[in-house]
Amino acid sequence: MLSTTAWLQTIHRVAALAFIAIMTWAPASGEPPITPDSADLDAIQKLAEQGDVESQFKLGMAYATADGAQENLAEAERWFQLAADKGHAPAQYRLAGLYLIKSEREDDAHAATAAKWYRLSAEQGFADAQVNLGYLYSVGAGVPKDAVEAVKWYRLAAEQGDVNAQTTMGYFYDNGEGVPKDAAEAAKWYKRAAEQGEPEAQFRLGHLYEIGEGVPKDTAQAAKWYRLSAERGEVEAQLLLGYLYDSGEIVPRDAVQAAKWYKLAAEQGDAEAQYRLAYLYDVGDGVPKDTTEAVKWYTLAAEQEHGDAQYNLGVLYNLGEDVPRNTVEAAKWFRRAAEQDVADAQVHLAYLYENGDGVPKSASEAIKWHKLAAQQGHPDAQFRLAYFYGVGVGVPKNSAEAARWCRRAAEQGHARAQYSLGVLYTRGEGVPKDPVHAYAWFEIAARHRYPDGVDARMEVAKQMNSEEIEQARRLIAELHKKISPPSYYTPE
16 A cells, blocks of 8 residues: 655755745845836936935846846846845845856856855845755755755744745755754644645645654644645645545545545646546546546656556557557557556567567567566566467477476466466476476465366376375465465466
C-alpha cells in the first residue's frame, strides 16, 4: 500500500516557492502598490529629478511595470540605483532583482551584485530581500552555497510573519538542512504558515499529523490540513486526498471523492492524478465506466511519460474493448512504457513481436523484451524465456537455461512453470532426472489450480516407493516456505 511519505519530495521546492517572482513586480512587503494609472508621473519625475528618494523609487516602479521593454527596464534600473544608493530598502530589493535578470540574460557575474543589494536591503529588515538572499545562499547563486546562512535570513523573514519564509523554515527543520533535524520545530513553522492559509505548509503539516512527528499523531487533523491545502489548489494535496479516499487510508473509502480530487489535480496537469482518474473511468469506480474518458486521461498522463498510463493505454488499444482495436497504437504505447522498465509492458510488447501483431514478427525482439522483464522478476517473462531456450526458438537450445528460468518463474508462484519444471524433472532435461522433485512440483502446481497437476503427480507416483513419496512431501513443505502466492498464468 502506498505510503503518504512517498508524496513528499526532499527537494528545494519549498525554498524556491519562497523566492519572490521578480518579473511580476507585485508589491513586496512594505511597498505601496505603484502603477502608472495611480501615479502622477509628471509630478513624480520632477521630484525624482530633484533627488527625492521616494519619488525615485516610484518612478523606477512605474518604468518597471510599464511593458517590460528593455529601454523601460534600463530606466527602471537608473532610478532604482539612485534611490538604492541613498539606502532605500525597497529600491535596493528591486535593483537586486534587475541584476538577477541580467545574470540570466547576460552574465552569471551579475548574481553577485544582486546578492550585494539584497543584503543591503535585508540588513534593513526588508523581509522579501531576506527571503531572496536566503534563497541565493541555499542554491549558491552569487554567494557561496551555505545552508546555515540561508537559514539565518529565512528565519529573520519568518519572524516578521513572511508566510513563504515560515514554510521554508519548516522545510529546513523537517529535513535537517542548515539546522539539526527537529520535527517539533518543523511543525511549529508549518503551522504558522498554514494558519495564514499557505497551502504547501498546510499539506506538510497534515503529513506530520498523519505520521505523528513533531505533533501527536492525529488523522483527523491530518485530513483537515490536507483538505484545506487541496481546497486552495495545492496539486500535491489534491492528489494525496484523492489517494486517501481511493485507498481508505485516514478517511473512509469513497471513490466519488477520490475521483473529485484526482480530477482537480489532473486538470492542473498532474500526470499521476491523470493516470488514477483514467483508471477510475476505466473500471467505473466512483464515476460511470467510460472508456473514452479513460483513454483521454491515460493519454494526457502517457504524453508526460507516465509509464503505467502508457501501459494501460496500450492494453486498451490491444484489447479493442469500447475503443477500436489498434495494435500499432498498442505497440507504440507498450514500447514507450517498456523503455521506462515497466515490466508488464515489456511482456506485452514481446508477445506482439512473437505474433507479428502491430509490429514485424521477430523472435529476437520478443526474446529481448521478455529477458528485460524477466530480469526484473516478471514470472510470465521468465517462463517464456524457459520456453524459448527449451525449444531453441530465437536462441540456441539450452536445457539448463530453460530449467533455470522455469525454476525462477515457478518459485514466484507461476503455476504453469511449476508444472513444466515437474516435467523437466521427469525427463531429466536441464536438471537431473528426479521423481521426488517432479512429484513435488506437480503437487504444488495442482495446489495452484493448474489443471494437469493432479494427473501428472499421480502418474509419477506410480513409479515411486513410499519413502520417496514421503521425501517429496517434506520437499513440498520446504518449497512452500519460499514460493510466492500464485502469480502469472499463461494459458495453453
